[in-house]
Amino acid sequence: MRQNRENILIIETPEGIEFSLRLAGPVIRCLAWAVDLGCILAMSYILVTKIFPIFVVFGSDIISAVSVLTFFAMSIVYGVMLEYFWRGQTLGKRIFKLQVMDIQGLNLQLHQVILRNIIRPVDKLPALFYAFGGLICFLSRYSQRLGDVAANTIVVRIIDTNEPDLDQLLPDKYNSFRDYPHLAGRLRQRVSPHEAGIALRALLRRDEFELSARIDLFKEIADWFKEIVKFPQEAVDGISDEQYIRNVVDVLFRSDVKKTQPAASAHKSA
């Protein structure tokens, strides 16, 4: 188990396979908590003002007592019940796509859920503002508040795995790199996922950059890829750095589609 600079916890299984968990930082956790606090207050308000008065036949003293206990219990039971039965999630955590997990990536156990929730009053110090817990979370190696440290839990972000729409990003244009399948295969083999991601993200965000910055950026990335695999001069003649990156991304990410290039036959006949 190790952690890298991007706040990702990497767990290595006994089978030698690694998978990563993205740790949630204090800010997003604070937002999720704000939603949960709103839920607790709303549920308590509805119970105390709308539901309990129905049972007024038992006497106002009993109703008042049940109201006091309900509000107190709700502040603890809400987190415990939801995190246990929703596999580490409360309503706030669901909205912000967070999940509580055991620090070793295992299932949460009941005592862990209880402990992390009953330690919360110390995290809330001073005066319910979570300054103490927030500071500990900020300084912690695994972004843990005190309750998480005590219960050996972490809060992770659930990442959507939607792939970008490459057909929109890379229209069906002739790609000179595909004329050299052995070099294209070598490119796929040598480029790391991280490098491929940088190229893809640069294309996805091209419109966010100023013109000069965009030219510099694509030149830098293209130079990097040119060092990895050298395509023959005729394959790169007359194409801009940005087009070079488009060709690279097309080779890396669309290896399974478009076996026949639309413009290839026209190009070859010309």
Place this chain on the structure above:
Amino acid sequence: MIIDIPKFIEAEKPYWEELEAILELFERDRDRKMDLAGIKRFHYLYQRASSDLGKLMTFSSRTGIRSYLETLVAKAYCEIHETRRHSRKFVPHKWFLKNFPKAFRAHIKAFYLSVAITLAGCLFGGLAVSLDPDAKSVVVNFSHLMGDPSKRVEQEEKNGITLSGGQHALFSSQLMANNIRVSLFAMALGMTLGTGTIIILFYNGVILGAVAVDYMLAGESVFLFGWLLPHGAVEIPAILLGGQAGLVIAGAVIGYGSNMTLRKRLAGISKDVVALVYGLSVMLVWAGIVESFFSQYHEPVMPYSIKIGFGIIELFVLAWLLFKSGADKKVEKAVEQ
């Protein structure tokens, strides 16, 4: 490794989907049992997905497939590599009569320390009030305890009851919520290396000692015991148990004399801390009921002998619960050795 990705995905997808279906069943029912053939198949699918992930790890494209496989392997890893015993279904009376006393006895030294800190506070509070009458206004910060004890006793005995009718349940619930909150706070402050826990225990002791000495010096010892014992016999030990839980946590955080990591030390005590918290919460619910519905009645309505006798019986029952209930002497001796 160069692989034909579309062919690879086409070939492996049925296995991934089968694994996903099994994992969904686990998500719906965490206590799901599988037969041996099912377990073997599940393990095979997990290993196959792990192997597929390993193959795709070096492949730069298809980040979506890799993330999907990572999620799948992570979920299966949770189920397959979980070696801790599953938390058994929560049986309230079993937890109270067995798990709670066992946890108490397992950390008895922390309880004695909790008692010692509270007694030190009592001594300080008692001495402060007996040596300097002005100290009472500083130490005891409760309006109904600030006046002359004899006058209060006279007033209470004139009415025979402290609370007016129709307030018992509300008062009881406020006592329960407040006492449980204080005890949980004392426990949680164990994470501050026990500093906060010690301050809370000592402060509670100071108040208790100051009030007790104030009433004794005024010659109102019988009223004091009649008033405090019925609920205090359970409430005060419950707060001491909160302190015990806090000191247990502090001990694990400090880890003096242990060569285990912080994570292992905390994992080792977490179940016991939860059992102690459960036990003290039940005790404080009982104490809240007794304080509101019983302790507030005084002579001539309720003879002090009955109240004191009731408190002593509670103490004996509590002592039996904590020291004897759920005890398997042979096992506990073996653990000690």
